[in-house]
Amino acid sequence: MRWSKSCIPTFKENPAEAEIPSHRLMLRAGLIRKLTSGVYTFLPLGLRVLRRIESIVREEMNAIGCQEMLMPVLHPVEIYEESRRLDSFGPELFKLRDGRDRLFALGPTHEEVITMIARDDMKSYRALPQCLYQILIKFRDEIRPRYGVVRAREFIMKDAYSFHRTEESLEETYRAMEGAYRRIIERCGLAYRMVEADSGYIGGNESHEFVVLAGNGESTILSCACGYAVNSERAAARERSGGRGAPRGEAYDRVSTPGAATVDEVARFLSVSPREIVKTLLYRTGDRTVAVLVPGDRDLNDIKLVGALGDPRIRFLEPAEIEAATGAPVGFAGPVGLPAGTAIYADHLVRDYASMIVGANERDAHLAGVVAGRDFTVERFEDFVWAREGDRCPRCGEPMEQSNGLEVGHIFKLGTKYSEAMAASFLDETGTSRHFIMGCYGFGISRMVAAAIEQRHDAEGIVWPAAIAPFPIVILPVNVHDELIRGAAERFERELADQGIEALLDDRDLGAGAKFKDADLIGVPLRLTIGKKLKDGMVELYDRASRHAEEIPVPEAAARIVQRIRS
Ligand code: ATP
Ligand code: MG
Numbered sequence: 001m002r003w004s005k006s007c008i009p010t011f012k013e014n015p016a017e018a019e020i021p022s023h024r025l026m027l028r029a030g031l032i033r034k035l036t037s038g039v040y041t042f043l044p045l046g047l048r049v050l051r052r053i054e055s056i057v058r059e060e061m062n063a064i065g066c067q068e069m070l071m072p073v074l075h076p077v078e079i080y081e082e083s084r085r086l087d088s089f090g091p092e093l094f095k096l097r098d099g100r101d102r103l104f105a106l107g108p109t110h111e112e113v114i115t116m117i118a119r120d121d122m123k124s125y126r127a128l129p130q131c132l133y134q135i136l137i138k139f140r141d142e143i144r145p146r147y148g149v150v151r152a153r154e155f156i157m158k159d160a161y162s163f164h165r166t167e168e169s170l171e172e173t174y175r176a177m178e179g180a181y182r183r184i185i186e187r188c189g190l191a192y193r194m195v196e197a198d199s200g201y202i203g204g205n206e207s208h209e210f211v212v213l214a215g216n217g218e219s220t221i222l223s224c225a226c227g228y229a230v231n232s233e234r235a236a237a238r239e240r241s242g243g244r245g246a247p248r249g250e251a252y253d254r255v256s257t258p259g260a261a262t263v264d265e266v267a268r269f270l271s272v273s274p275r276e277i278v279k280t281l282l283y284r285t286g287d288r289t290v291a292v293l294v295p296g297d298r299d300l301n302d303i304k305l306v307g308a309l310g311d312p313r314i315r316f317l318e319p320a321e322i323e324a325a326t327g328a329p330v331g332f333a334g335p336v337g338l339p340a341g342t343a344i345y346a347d348h349l350v351r352d353y354a355s356m357i358v359g360a361n362e363r364d365a366h367l368a369g370v371v372a373g374r375d376f377t378v379e380r381f382e383d384f385v386w387a388r389e390g391d392r393c394p395r396c397g398e399p400m401e402q403s404n405g406l407e408v409g410h411i412f413k414l415g416t417k418y419s420e421a422m423a424a425s426f427l428d429e430t431g432t433s434r435h436f437i438m439g440c441y442g443f444g445i446s447r448m449v450a451a452a453i454e455q456r457h458d459a460e461g462i463v464w465p466a467a468i469a470p471f472p473i474v475i476l477p478v479n480v481h482d483e484l485i486r487g488a489a490e491r492f493e494r495e496l497a498d499q500g501i502e503a504l505l506d507d508r509d510l511g512a513g514a515k516f517k518d519a520d521l522i523g524v525p526l527r528l529t530i531g532k533k534l535k536d537g538m539v540e541l542y543d544r545a546s547r548h549a550e551e552i553p554v555p556e557a558a559a560r561i562v563q564r565i566r567s
Contacts, residue, residue, distance in 0.1 A: 001471070003506045008045050010518050020216040022453035023148035025462050029522045031449070038145025038153030042446075045522065048470035049449050050156065054135055056187050056467070057158045057443055060180040064173075066131040066160055071113045073137060077103040079112040083421045094139045094153075106139035111418050111440060114161040118436055119424035122163060128426065128436075129169045131177075133160035135445065149446045150218070150406060160441040165428060170413055170437050174206070177441045181210050181409050188448070189465025190455055193403070195221050195229040197410065210409035210443075214454035217405035224393035224400045232402065233303050235387035237349060238394060244295065245276050245353040252336070252369040254360055261331025263296040266366060270357065273297070278356040278370075280333040282317040282325060285309050289317065289325055291335055293346040293358075293378070298385040308345070308382040326361040334359035335376040336367055344376060347384040406451040407444075414438040453523075462523030463545050471504040472565045473526040474519050478512040488539070488554070489530050495558040501565055503528075520544065526564060528557065 009030040017034075018024040026032045031046030042050055058068065077095065080086040086093070094106040107113070114132060122130065138157045145153050160177065164170040178194065185192045190212050197207040209231060211219050223229035260269040267274045277296030282289060283305070290309065294300050306312050319330050325342065326333045335344050335358055350356075355369045372378055389402035419425065419435040428434050449468075456463045466472065473496070477489035486507070493505045504524065506515050512531070519527050529540040539557050541564075542549040552560055 001502065001504050003504060004508045006504075007043055008522070009043070010521055012517075018148065020147050020150075020454065021457050022150070022214075022216075022450040025453050025457055025521070026148055026450065029462055032149060034148075038142060038151070040149055040152060040154075045470045046449065049452075049464070049468055050445060052468045052470075053188060053445055053448050053452075054156075054158075057184055057445060058135065060184050060187075061133050061158070061160060064131070064176040064180050066133045066180075068134065069132050070134050070136065071107070071110050073107050073139070075105045075107050075113065077105050079116065080105060083112050083115070083418055085112070092140045092142065094141050107136075108138055108140045109157075109440075109442070110134070110136075110159055111161065111414070111438075112422070115418045115422045115424045115436075115438070118163050118419075118426075119422065122436070123426055125165045125426055125428045129162060129164045129173060131160055131162040131173055131439075133158060133441075147218070148450060150450045152446065155444065156446040158443040158445055162439040162441075164437040164439070165426070165434070167437060170439050174411060174413060174439055177411050177439070178208065181411065181441075181443065184443070185210060185212065185408070187467055188452060189467050190452055192408075193221055193223055193229040193405065195219075195223070195231050196234070197231050198234045205413040205415050207410065207412045209407045210411075211405035212408050212448070212451040212455055213403055213405040214451060215404055216454055217407075217451075219405050219407050220402060221405060222387055222389070222391065222400040222402055224396060224398055226393060226396040226398065228393050228395040228400075230387075230394075232387050233301060235391065235400075236383045236394065237298065237347070237385050237387040238392040239349065239352070240392060240399075243352050243354055244349075245355045245357075246369065248355040248371050249369050252355070252367045252371070252375055255357075255366050255368050256364060257366045258364045260364075260366075261329070266357065267296070270366075270368070272357065276357050278335075278350060278353065278358050280335055280359055282322055282333055283309075283314050284317055284321070285311045285314045288341070288343060289339075290314075290343045290345060291333070291338060292384060293335060293344065293350050294385050295347065295349050296357075298347070298349065298388075300384055301386045304382070304384050308384065326359075328359070328361050328363050328365075332359040332361060332363060332365065334361050334367060334370070335372075335378075336370060337361055338376075343379050345380045345382055345384070346372070346378045348381050349385065350378070351381060406447065406454060408448050408451050409441070409443040411441045412439065414440055457523070460517070461521035464523045464525060466525045466565075469525050470522070471524050472501055473528060473561060474504045474506055474522070474524045475528045476506045476512075476515050476519055476530065478515070478529065478531040480507055480509050485530050485534055488534055492528060492530070492539075492558060496561065499558075499562045501562065526561065528561065 015027045032040045135158045162173045192212045195209050197209045220232040222232050222235050260266045263274045274296040281292045357368045360367045390399045416435040425433045425435050477485045496503050527542040538551045
C-alpha cells in the first residue's frame with residue numbers, strides 16, 4: 001500500500017483532550033477520529049488492527065466449538081421489561097422511538113435476545129450444551145466516556161452465550177472459554193492477569209475478568225505469586241494479624257485537638273500514626289442515618305458500601321446534617337454517644353483494634369482509648385474498604401502486589417437468572433421442563449486495540465506486537481526523487497507481495513527525518529530503509545521493538561525479511 005494515497009493522517013502535537021498514551025497515540029498515528037463524545041471512526045490503519053484481533057478471537061471461539069451468529073442492534077424495549085433489566089441498565093440504555101412511536105433500545109448486550117432464541121429453538125436436552133457468539137457493535141450511554149475507545153458509547157464486542165442442562169456442563173464450557181481467552185491475549189502478544197471478579201447481586205456465581213496490564217489502566221488488581229489475582233475494588237482487605245491501636249485501659253480519655261479535623265491533622269497533633277485512628281463516616285440511607293467506621297489509613301470503597309447496604313442512592317450527610325446529628329462540625333464525628341437510632345457499621349479491620357482514637361462529637365476534641373463493644377456497639381461488621389498492595393492473599397496468606405490494567409474480557413456464570421425471568425426452558429430426559437443454565441462471555445475488541453497500545457508504546461510511539469500490527473513492515477525510501485532509491489523500494493514492495501506480505505510503502509515526498517518519526521509513531525514491527533548506501537548494495541532493516549538496526553546486502557534482503565516475518 002502506498003502511504004501517499006492512503007488515509008493515514010499522522011500529526012506531531014499531543015491532543016489536549018487525550019489523557020492516556022493509547023488515546024493520544026491512536027489519534028496521532030491516525031488510527032481513529034472522534035465524531036462526538038465516546039463515538040469514534042476507525043480509519044484504515046486502526047481497522048486493520050481491529051480486524052486482526054477480531055480474526056484471532058473468531059478462530060479461538062470456533063476452536064472451542066462456539067457457533068457464530070449475528071443478532072440485531074435494534075431491540076424492542078419490552079424484552080428488557082421481561083428480563084427486569086430496564087432499571088439496572090438505567091440511563092446507560094440508549095432509547096429511541098420508531099415512526100409508530102414504539103420504544104426501542106440499541107443493544108448494550110444480548111442476553112435477552114439470545115434467551116428468546118433458546119426458548120423457541122432449543123426445546124430438548126438433546127440439543128444441549130450449545131454456545132453461540134457474535135461480533136457486533138454495542139451501544140452504552142456511558143456516564144463518563146473517556147480514554148478514546150477504552151470507554152466509548154459505541155464499541156465492538158465479541159459476546160458469547162452458552163446453554164446447559166447441568167452445572168457441570170456449564171463448568172466445562174466456562175473452563176474452555178477461560179482457555180480461549182488466555183490464548184487470544186497470548187496470541188496478541190500481551191501480558192495479562194485473569195482476576196476474580198464480583199459475583200455481586202447475582203450471588204454465588206463465578207465471574208472472572210481478563211485484564212491487560214498497563215500502568216494507566218482503569219482497573220487496579222492485586223495478585224499473588226501463588227497465582228491468585230483479584231480486582232482490587234472487589235478484594236477484601238486482609239492484614240497480617242498483630243492488631244492495631246494502643247493497649248486498652250480502664251476507660252477512654254477526652255483529648256483536646258484544636259483545629260485538627262482530618263486524620264492526618266489529628267495524627268500529627270497527637271503524634272500517633274493514622275493507623276491508630278478510626279474514621280466515622282455518616283451516611284443517609286432511606287430515612288436512617290448510618291455511621292460507618294473504617295481505619296484512618298484506609299479508604300472507603302463506594303461500591304462495597306452500596307453493596308453492603310443494598311442502596312444505590314446512599315449519600316454522605318451534608319455538613320449541616322452532620323452538625324445536627326453530632327453537635328460538632330465536620331471532622332469530629334465518632335461512635336460514642338451518637339443519637340439513638342443511628343446504626344453503627346464497621347469494617348472488619350476495626351475488630352483488630354485493642355483501643356482506638358475517634359471523634360468526640362464535640363468541636364476540637366477526640367476520644368482516645370475507645371473500645372468497641374464496651375464504649376459503643378457495632379451493629380454489623382462488613383467489608384467496606386479498598387484493598388491495597390501488601391494485603392494478604394486469601395488463598396495462601398502471602399502479601400499481594402498491586403498493578404493496573406484494562407479489562408478486556410469478562411466471563412460469567414449466569415445460572416438461571418435470565419432463563420427464569422424470561423421463562424426459557426427445555427425438556428430433560430424425564431420429560432420435565434427445566435430452566436436453561438447459562439453462561440455469558442464478553443470480549444472488548446475495540447478496547448483491546450487501545451489496551452495493546454497502552455501496554456506496548458514508548459516515547460516515540462506505538463510498538464505493535466507482530467500478531468496484531470497493521471502492517472508487518474514499512475518500506476522507507478529516504479528520497480522519492482532519487483530514481484534508484486524509489487525503484488528499489490518499489491521492487492521490494494513487489495517482491496514481498498509475491499510472498500503474500502503486504503508492506504506499507506512510504507512514498508510521500510517528505511524529508512527522511514519526518515518519515516522516520518512517522519514510522520516510529522505508527523509502530524510497525526520492521527522498517528526497511530533505502531538510502532544512500534543503496535549504491536554500495538546495502539539497505540537497512542530496523543526492528544521497532546528492540547531498536548536494533550542492521551545493514552543487509554540488497555540481494556539477501558527480501559528473503560531475510562520474509563523469514564523474520566514468518567518466524
Ligand atoms: P466496565 O466495568 O469496564 O464498564 P463492563 O463490566 O460494563 O465493563 P461487560 O458488560 O462485561 O463490561 O462487557 C464485556 C467487555 O466489553 C468488557 O470487558 C470490555 O472489554 C468491553 N466494554 C465494556 N464497556 C465498554 C465501553 N464502554 N467501551 C469499550 N469497551 C467496553
Ligand atoms: Mg460498564
